[in-house]
Amino acid sequence: MATLQGYVDHRVLLILQDGRAIVGVMAGYDQKSNVVLSDSKERVYSVEEGVEEIPLGLYLVKGDQIVLIGELDEALDQSVDLSTIRAEPIPPIHY
Amino acid sequence: MLPLSLLNAAQNKPMLVELKNGETFNGHLVNCDNFMNITLREVYQTNADGDKFWKLKECYIRGSTIKYLRVPDTLLDAVKEEQNRAREAGRSARGAHVSGAGNRGGRGMLQRGRGAMRGGPIRGGRGRGRGM
Amino acid sequence: MDKPKREAILDLSKYANERIRVKFTGGREVTGVLKGFDQLLNLVLDEVEENLQTESDADPKTRKLGLVVLRGPTITLLSPVDGFEEIANPFAQQE
Structure with a gap:
């Protein structure tokens, strides 16, 4: 059964319907996939500059806004130099 | 920890709420319910573009229209x-x-199923957070 | 945390006969005098004015709708008109 239990207290990447990418520690969730994210940072991708990381703190994100929750491989994530990454930001997702 | 537990604990604390339409509301949480409907007081509203501001004494926001809430760390x-x-x-x-x-109290709490329908009347079928 | 589950968190009786502002999913916004309501947040408003033309600096146009029943499921925001005012940027130093 697909459950978020395995991600609790792990660093995750959240992608929201408006295209935002947020990383943080998943402190909790519920049946509607509402998520509590602590120590969260928004990663703003751009083609011209490196990734901008905006610290956001403690977040409660509504489940219906979440498109994807991915467990971060922390070692791999640490090894990446964000200032070298160039990428197009994800556009808002429309149904 | 359940998101609703965090929200209930945030009563009287300042927070930022962003709605699906991009508007943001900064205010103190007065009350909240299981649908994540909330009431705020001393609210500063900002429009989606971030260039217009209003002050509200208080407001009620439907949970289904909330994108996220930022609360004190x-x-x-x-x-x-x-x-x-x-x-x-x-x-x-x-x-x-x-x-x-008892040990499952930390996670399970009362909510096993959906949004804690405690045998009340059908509340208009809304507030499931499913679409607008 | 022992709240009576059936009680609404917003006691609308305190706004009886007062002008309130209501926003709807889809972006519409009205103001009107609260005459009645129920648990589902269906409302009866009198002397209703719909505010057209948001996000434009021109004089806000309104249209009068008279006595209206507003359906609870589509309501996204509710606030009293008393104490509602436009202000300059309150966040002096952003970020």
Whole structure:
């Protein structure tokens, strides 16, 4: 059964319907996939500059806004130099 | 920890709420319910473009229209502390009983199914957070 | 945290006969005098004015709708008109 239990207290990447990418520690969730994210940072991708990381703190994100929750491989994530990454930001997702 | 527990613990704390339409509301949480409907007081509203501002004495926001809420960082530890304290108190009160239900208190709480429909009338079928 | 589950968190009786502002999913916004309501947040408003033309600096146009029943499920925001005012940027130093 697909459950978020395995991600609790792990660093995750959240992608929201408006295209935002947020990383943080998943402190909790519920049946509607509402998520509590602590120590969260928004990663703003751009083609011209490196990734901008905006610290956001403690977040409660509504489940219906979440498109994807991915467990971060922390070692791999640490090894990446964000200032070298160039990428197009994800556009808002429309149904 | 359940998102709703965090929200309930945030009463009287300042927070930022962003709605699906991009508007943001900064204010103190007065109350909240299981649908994540909230009431705020002393609210600063900003439009989606970030260039217009209003002050509101208070407002009510439908949970289904919320994109996310930002709450003070200290709240997380405060809630965990309280849950631990409650668990310790429960444990000592119950003695040395091995209590499966009690131990699941940290996560399971009361909500097993959806949004805690405690046998009330059908509340208009709304507030599931499913679409607008 | 022992709240009576059936009680609404917003006591609308305190706004009886007062002008309130209501926003709807889809972006519409009205103001009107609260005459009645129910648990589902269906409302009866009198002397209703719909605010057209948001996000434009021109004089806000309104249209009068008279006595209206507003359906609760589509309501996204509710606030009293008393104490509602436009202000300059309150966040002096952003970020």
